[in-house]
Amino acid sequence: xAGVIQSPRHEVTEMGQEVTLRCKPISGHNSLFWYxxxxxxxxxxxxxxxxxxxxxxxxxxxxxxxAKMPNASFSTLKIQPSEPRDSAVYFCASSSARTSGETQYFxxxxxxxxx
Amino acid sequence: GESVGLHLPTLSVQEGxxxxxxxxxxxxxxxxFIWYKQESGKGPQFIIDIRSNMDKRQGQRVTVLLNKTVxxxxxxxAATQPGDSAVYFCAEKRGANSKLTFGKGITLxxxx
Numbered sequence: 524x525a526g527v528i529q530s531p532r533h534e535v536t537e538m539g540q541e542v543t544l545r546c547k548p549i550s551g552h553n554s555l556f557w558y559x560x561x562x563x564x565x566x567x568x569x570x571x572x573x574x575x576x577x578x579x580x581x582x583x584x585x586x587x588x589x590a591k592m593p594n595a596s597f598s599t600l601k602i603q604p605s606e607p608r609d610s611a612v613y614f615c616a617s618s619s620a621r622t623s624g625e626t627q628y629f630x631x632x633x634x635x636x637x638x
Numbered sequence: 639g640e641s642v643g644l645h646l647p648t649l650s651v652q653e654g655x656x657x658x659x660x661x662x663x664x665x666x667x668x669x670x671f672i673w674y675k676q677e678s679g680k681g682p683q684f685i686i687d688i689r690s691n692m693d694k695r696q697g698q699r700v701t702v703l704l705n706k707t708v709x710x711x712x713x714x715x716a717a718t719q720p721g722d723s724a725v726y727f728c729a730e731k732r733g734a735n736s737k738l739t740f741g742k743g744i745t746l747x748x749x750x
Binding site: 556568571579614616625628629632 | 670672674680681682683684687727731737738740741742743
């Protein structure tokens, strides 16, 4: 299996611009998680989906952040407008209660820099 | 075990020695625990997990120990190799529908 796929791997943008991060979970996994990692706050869960339905979005920082999962093989995390404090590494992870239990498998991350 | 502020605690070990990485967890009701390894520039990689009905689980060169009495989790790495150098995270979870809560990480540095 290819594992969790994220794109782009690196993104540099200017404050105020819209940023869209993409994730393809492992085939057959029915749970998908978006995390943000910074030195100050470590790994933070932003939102997770189960069977394409958002279950817990309490970690989404504010209304500038939104996430969608239109189908089982694709999810997006959008920041609009972006701010310098959004600079971080964003990870997508997936799991399957049926095949991987509660183990989450992470993608390589998108390194976002907002100038 | 846990980090404070910007700097992650670092464990330095000699190549070939055994490493023990410790983690204190917060929720006595947590029933699932997992260790991840994160190399520079990569995403966290699953190492080993354990449920609360066990106190020890072994993998290849790794052992996880769980002490529920003092809410302590440890990862033991046998014959540490340079490729083991990374940041290690413990995470806990309570119930199938809850989220993983990650610790702040510990850096393992292997001296040649």
